[in-house]
Amino acid sequence: MAGQTEMPREAIITPANIQDSPTQDAVPTQVDWPTEEDRALRPQKMAEMIGQRDVFRRLEISIRASQKRKETLGHILLDGPPGLGKTTFATCIPRELGVSMQIGNGATLKSPKDVVPYLTNAEEGSVLFIDEIHRMQKSVEEFLYPAMEDFRIDLTLGEGINARTLNIQLKPFTLIGATTRSGLISAPLRDRFQIREHLDFYSIEELSVIIRRSSGKLNIKIEDDAAYEIAFRSRGTPRLANNRLRWVRDYADAKANGEITLSVAMEALEMQGIDKLGLDPQDRRFLDTILRVFRGGPVGLESIAHTLNLEPDTLSAEIEPFMLRSELLIRTPKGRCLTEKGFRHLGANPSDYLTMDSPLFKITEPQP
Ligand code: ADP
Numbered sequence: 176m177a178g179q180t181e182m183p184r185e186a187i188i189t190p191a192n193i194q195d196s197p198t199q200d201a202v203p204t205q206v207d208w209p210t211e212e213d214r215a216l217r218p219q220k221m222a223e224m225i226g227q228r229d230v231f232r233r234l235e236i237s238i239r240a241s242q243k244r245k246e247t248l249g250h251i252l253l254d255g256p257p258g259l260g261k262t263t264f265a266t267c268i269p270r271e272l273g274v275s276m277q278i279g280n281g282a283t284l285k286s287p288k289d290v291v292p293y294l295t296n297a298e299e300g301s302v303l304f305i306d307e308i309h310r311m312q313k314s315v316e317e318f319l320y321p322a323m324e325d326f327r328i329d330l331t332l333g334e335g336i337n338a339r340t341l342n343i344q345l346k347p348f349t350l351i352g353a354t355t356r357s358g359l360i361s362a363p364l365r366d367r368f369q370i371r372e373h374l375d376f377y378s379i380e381e382l383s384v385i386i387r388r389s390s391g392k393l394n395i396k397i398e399d400d401a402a403y404e405i406a407f408r409s410r411g412t413p414r415l416a417n418n419r420l421r422w423v424r425d426y427a428d429a430k431a432n433g434e435i436t437l438s439v440a441m442e443a444l445e446m447q448g449i450d451k452l453g454l455d456p457q458d459r460r461f462l463d464t465i466l467r468v469f470r471g472g473p474v475g476l477e478s479i480a481h482t483l484n485l486e487p488d489t490l491s492a493e494i495e496p497f498m499l500r501s502e503l504l505i506r507t508p509k510g511r512c513l514t515e516k517g518f519r520h521l522g523a524n525p526s527d528y529l530t531m532d533s534p535l536f537k538i539t540e541p542q543p
Contacts, residue, residue: 216389216417221267225388225413226381227260230372234264237370238271247300247347248272249369250323252308254357256496258414259374261353262306268351269302276302281310281354287318291330294322297348308352309359316364323350323367355492376411376500379403385413386420390435395424401440408444408453410497415453422447452501452520459521461494462503465513466521471528471535472512479511507534 218224221231234251241248251268253261269276277293284290284305293303305311311319321327326345331338352368354360365371377385383399383406390397397420405423409416426443427435448456464482465472476495480487495511498504503517512534518525525535 212393212421213417215392217263218267219270221264221271224260224263224267225384226377227264227374230264230374233372234268234370238268242272248302248349250350250367251352251370251372252357252360252365252368253351253353253372253374254360255355255374256376256412257355257493258412259376260413261374262304264372264374265302265304265306265351265353268349272300272302272349274298274301276304279303279305281305281307281352284311284315286312287315287330290315290318291328294328294345294348295343297346299346300348301346302349302351304351304353306353307355308364309354309356313361316361319350320363320367356488376497377413377416378411379406382406382409382411382413382416386416389417389420390424393420393424395420395427395435396433397435398437400437401435404437404440405444408449408451410453410458411500412497419444419447419449452503454520458494458498461490462498462513462517462521465504465511466518466523466528470530471518471523471525471533473507473510473532473534474512475510505534 221235224231237248237251248268251265253264255261266276275298277297279290279293297303318328321329322345326347328343328345330341330343332341333339350368352360357365357373383402386402386405386409387397387399390402401423405419406416409419423435423440423443426446427433427439430442431439448459450459454462460483461479464479465474468474468482469478476487476490480490483490495504498517499506501516502514503520505512505514509532513521513525515525515535518528529535
């Protein structure tokens with residue numbers, strides 16, 4: 176059966192040619208594949224990755240153990256906000272194992288027939304990486320259960336009384352799923368991943384190292400305090416750190432003599448509207464809407480999303496996690512509320528906005 180099914184537009188990648196993305200012909204339209212420069216900056220081996228040390232150590236043990244036992248590595252679920260290294264881990268793992276890799280995206284897997292070619296084409300011990308796995312249809316998810324557990328798929332051929340089931344044995348493979356919305360993964364799917372790792376935001380020191388390394392790869396001179404400043408304003412996220420570095424490099428080339436000093440970095444970031452905490456104009460619009468329209472909250476995410484004309488998913492996966500992490504916002508049973516730090520960051524005085532529903536509202540006993 177293997178090889179008879181038509182390969183989807185994402186390509187098979189062998190250990191020798193693993194890049195971050197499939198070949199140009201194979202690029203699926205729904206997926207934003209990285210540019211050449213992104214590829215140049217992405218670590219090629221797990222040992223080159225900065226930070227996420229605990230995740231790195233645990234994955235390394237599982238990889239070495241599976242190699243020693245000559246067994247297929249267990250399925251891995253990586254979750255965490257965008258830009259923290261899920262795809263980087265997923266592309267480094269097959270290189271460590273010396274196996275081939277296929278890349279798919281949950282958003283394109285709309286029915287079981289979409290996933291069949293990946294499964295039947297999977298080589299022994301190879302990796303199938305499904306990004307945004309939470310976006311897979313339920314029918315695809317259920318179809319994957321026997322594939323993940325017993326490396327078997329059950330295909331139904333024909334309809335009604337003529338229907339018959341064909342069981343196809345697959346070669347053992349490792350599924351790596353990545354998601355920004357682990358809450359949307361059903362318990363039966365989650366439980367079928369033997370290894371589950373959560374990627375957290377990076378420290379400023381870790382991001383500084385990433386920025387200095389990326390500057391080296393991009394051939395730019397950067398002062399240490401400039402690297403630190405860019406790191407400080409990168410929302411704990413390597414992808415943003417690299418994006419901001421590229422902008423600062425453009426600015427330095429156009430306005431200064433090409434060298435990134437602290438003042439060049441600060442001017443460039445300010446010109447892009449990135450504030451002292453690293454929030455960009457969209458992040459601030461999110462906080463500002465809670466402040467002005469909803470008087471600091473509590474307010475439901477859907478209401479904020481409607482006001483901003485954005486998808487609630489974008490807010491909860493991309494914008495909100497860093498706000499919660501930096502204590503500008505809290506989630507309460509009644510909805511999102513600005514914290515005192517959140518009010519102050521917007522230059523507002525909490526007492527001018529508080530409603531009785533706000534967790535900041537306290538009834539102070541009259542002093543005797
Ligand atoms: P995700 O899949 O979680 O959205 P990616 O793996 O695509 O994130 O990472 C985005 C970019 O950030 C990568 O291209 C890479 O350049 C950089 N990056 C991510 N994690 C690390 C890391 N641990 N060390 C160095 N660079 C990293």
